[in-house]
Amino acid sequence: MSETGHKPDPDNATGGQMPAGSQPAFPMRRSLFRKNLVTALLLAPAALWLVVFLVLPFVAIAIFSVGERAPEGGYQAALTFAQYANLPARATAFWNTMVLAPVGALACLLVAYPVAYYLALRAPDRWRLILLALIVIPFWTSLLMRTYAWMYILGGRGIPALLAYVGIEDLRLINTPGAVLLGIVYGYLPLMILPIYVSLERLDRRLLEASADLGATPVSTFLGVTLRLSLPGVMTGFSLVMILLLGEYLIPTLLGGGKVFFIGNALVDLFLQSRNWPFGSAIAITLVLVSVVVLIVANRISTRLSGARRVDLI
Incomplete structure (x- = not known):
């Protein structure tokens, strides 16, 4: 007991200062707020870009798809699903797209792998970087220029003129499904090569050595190790090329000559020529739904393949 007869106050034992472990949480909250604010500011331009150029156009197209065509063309407000009922009127465009898009993606895969x-x-x-540059650099040029080059090669003054010198005449290469398929493979090949290359480049070489040490043949090693572990890259490249081909317009127009009609050609005709915006919007919504289905299926397959870590060496 002190001389004054008072007991020491435990609350003032530290001289009126708070313990180190009981400091106020305000500085921490301010730091967290500033961090979240900086993150929001960094994401704001991308979010604004997505809203303006993706969300709003999609909403507008969805509204147009349940409307009617105005007498002078364009859009007239209504609530009807008649445009979706008329989708079979463009069955040829849907058929060509749904056939040539996966065939083109498969052809790209067979060349790219x-x-x-x-x-x-x-x-x-x-040599690896040089070869990669040779693959990527042509992709920097305009697809229009590359497609025009193929028009000249496949046209009357290109390969057909060369074949005429050896007696092969009247061979038509341009304005055919084969010409469109060739243009698709050439135009989208880098988009298939790069995902597969990344998947193969990350492959653990020790697995290949272990497979050989265990007596597996080169074919067994390729099928059981290399191909299996590269399937996620294959699915990524295939789905990417497939989705882009669903909306392809330029290659069928230039190399197909109007004889190979894709959904993209139908959309250009409906929006710019006949000005039937509701019908074109219904086709566009259908195309988006097909693309979403392709993405979902490819994502599930890729997820399952990525999660399968067991490798049969023999």
Whole structure:
């Protein structure tokens, strides 16, 4: 007991200062608020871009699709699903797109996989970047210019003129489904090569060595190890090319000559020529739904393949 007869106050034992562990949480809250504010400001331009150029146009197209065509063309407010009932009127465009899009993506895959395999597992290190540049650099040029080049190659002064010198005449290459398929493979090949290359480049080489040590043949090693572990990249490239081909317009127009009609050609005709905006919007919504289905299926397959870590070596 002190001389004054008072007991020491435990609350003032620290000289009126708060313990170190009981500091106010305001500085921490301010730091968290500033961090969230900075994150929001960084995301704001991208979010604004998505809203203006993706969400709002999609909402407008959805509204147009349940309307009617005005007498002078364009859009007239209404609430009807007659435009969706008229989708069979463009059955040819849907058929060509649903056939040539997956066939074109598959053709790109058949060409891209050997190229990506060589770049990732066989090409010398000093040549790898050069070969990748040769694949990517043509993709920097306009697709229009590259497609016009193929028009000249497949036209009367290109390959047909060369074949005429050896006696092969009246061979028509341009304005055919084959010409469209060739243009698709050439135009979208880099988009298929790069995802497969990344998947193969990350492959653990020790698995290949273990497979060989266990007596597996090269074919068994490729099917059981290399191909299986590269399937996520294959699915990524296939779905990317497939979705882009669903809306392709330029290649069928230039190399198909109006004889190979895609959904993209139908949309241009409906919006710019006949000015039937509701019907064109209904086709566009259907195309978006098909693209979403392709994305969902590809994502589920890729997720399952990525989660399967077991590899059968023999």
